Each structure stands twice: as C-alpha cells, then as structure tokens.
Amino acid sequence: MRRLLSLSTLLVASAMAISPSPSVAAATGGTPVALTQEACTAALTRELTAHFNLEGELQLELLRAWTPPALAAADWQVVITEFPSVAASAMMVRCRLVADGAAAGELTLTLRAALWRDAWVTRQPVTTGAIFDSALLESRRVDLFRERDALPAATGDQTFLFTRGINPGRVVTWRDIARRPLVRKGDMVEVSAAEGNLSITMKAIALQSGAQGEAVTLRNLESRKDFTAFVVDENHVQVRF
Numbered sequence: 001m002r003r004l005l006s007l008s009t010l011l012v013a014s015a016m017a018i019s020p021s022p023s024v025a026a027a028t029g030g031t032p033v034a035l036t037q038e039a040c041t042a043a044l045t046r047e048l049t050a051h052f053n054l055e056g057e058l059q060l061e062l063l064r065a066w067t068p069p070a071l072a073a074a075d076w077q078v079v080i081t082e083f084p085s086v087a088a089s090a091m092m093v094r095c096r097l098v099a100d101g102a103a104a105g106e107l108t109l110t111l112r113a114a115l116w117r118d119a120w121v122t123r124q125p126v127t128t129g130a131i132f133d134s135a136l137l138e139s140r141r142v143d144l145f146r147e148r149d150a151l152p153a154a155t156g157d158q159t160f161l162f163t164r165g166i167n168p169g170r171v172v173t174w175r176d177i178a179r180r181p182l183v184r185k186g187d188m189v190e191v192s193a194a195e196g197n198l199s200i201t202m203k204a205i206a207l208q209s210g211a212q213g214e215a216v217t218l219r220n221l222e223s224r225k226d227f228t229a230f231v232v233d234e235n236h237v238q239v240r241f
Contacts, residue, residue, distance in 0.1 A: 034068045035069055048080070051080070059114045059116065063110040073099035077097070091110075094108050118152065119147065119172070124136055139153035149175060150172070160178065178211075182212055182234045183231050183234075188203055192236070195241050
C-alpha cells in the first residue's frame with residue numbers, strides 16, 4: 001500500500017512539474033504560438049513608455065517587413081537590450097527574444113513612432129500679455145514627437161500669461177507662455193520671515209520682477225541692504241533660512 005501511495009505521489013509531482021506556469025496559461029492558454037508583429041510591437045511600446053517615462057499614447061510601426069521566429073512558444077517576452085538615446089519619431093532598438101524562459105534570438109528593429117496627447121490650440125486670437133484663459137483655447141490630439149514644444153492640455157492656469165500674440169488655429173507652445181510676475185521691479189512688497197516661534201514682517205523694494213516660487217532681490221528700506229527672498233503671492237515674498 002505504501003508503495004502504491006509513493007508511486008501515486010511521484011506521478012502527481014511529475015505532472016505538476018511539466019504543467020505550464022500561471023503566466024504561460026494567462027498569455028496563450030498554454031498553447032505554443034508564433035510571435036506576432038502585434039505582440040512584439042505591444043511589448044516594445046510598454047518598455048519604451050516605461051523607460052522614457054512618456055506621457056500620452058505611444059504608437060509604433062515597424063519600418064521593415066516582419067519575419068516571425070521559426071519556433072513557437074506559449075510565453076513570449078521581448079526585452080529591449082539597447083535603447084535609443086532619446087524618444088523620437090524614428091528610433092532603432094536592439095531586443096532579445098525569450099521563448100518559454102529560453103533565449104530565442106536577437107533582433108534589431110527600426111521604428112516609426114508617434115506620441116499622441118491632447119494639447120492646447122487657439123480658438124480665437126490671443127494678444128501679448130493676456131492672462132492664460134482656457135476659454136480662448138480648445139484641446140486637440142497632436143503628435144508630441146512632431147510638435148515637441150506643444151503645451152499639454154493638462155497644463156496652464158492664471159499664474160501664466162501669453163508672451164506673444166497667437167493667431168487662431170495654432171498649437172500653443174511652451175515658448176508662447178511664461179509665469180505671470182507676482183512681484184514687479186520697483187514695487188513695494190511685504191516680506192515675511194519665520195524661524196522657530198519667531199515671525200516678523202516688513203516692507204522692502206523689489207529690485208527685480210519674479211513669478212511664484214522664483215527668487216528675487218529686494219532692498220531693506222531702513223538699512224538699504226539687499227537680500228534675497230522667494231515669491232509666494234501677489235506682492236508677497238518670504239525669506240527662507
């Protein structure tokens with residue numbers, strides 16, 4: 001009886017050893033298949049998006065005809081071994097193919113790429129110095145590899161202003177906007193400083209303009225000495241120790 005139990009246990013263990021892993025079953029249902037162009041492109045898209053921390057929808061196209069590997073596998077992995085220096089509309093990558101955990105060759109692929117994301121486009125004329133207002137704009141999907149300076153539609157508020165006039169229907173770029181100065185050169189501003197339980201406020205003259213978060217130089221009205229503080233609000237700066 002013991003011998004029969006031992007033989008039964010051995011057969012069960014052997015069956016478990018040759019059964020496909022959960023990842024294999026999830027990938028192909030355990031059926032060996034050829035590596036398709038779609039599966040390869042999807043794997044490259046995931047790796048390039050993560051490597052370059054891309055925001056938007058990356059789309060890839062192989063520039064040469066796809067020739068699948070001769071073998072079939074239940075679990076295919078495409079691992080990029082050599083990335084391009086930057087993400088661009090044309091890229092070349094070297095990658096290693098892994099079939100059911102075993103090396104299955106290497107490929108060098110030339111890719112055409114597009115990175116689609118919503119960006120701002122002017123709906124009506126925008127004048128120089130106007131405060132940023134999304135009511136003047138509309139969002140449109142653009143390829144950020146071709147419109148690299150395009151301003152994403154998730155960016156922009158009233159802390160920005162337009163630095164130049166823009167005609168209707170044009171993509172807004174980072175060069176078209178700048179942080180709106182909250183402190184202007186020559187203005188009297190309120191200065192606050194705190195260290196521990198000690199807090200003081202005073203007035204000073206701004207010697208330069210600055211937007212929120214920027215450091216500006218000011219002059220003490222009594223001592224006439226210059227010092228640096230950070231812009232925190234309209235005509236309000238803070239000294240940090």
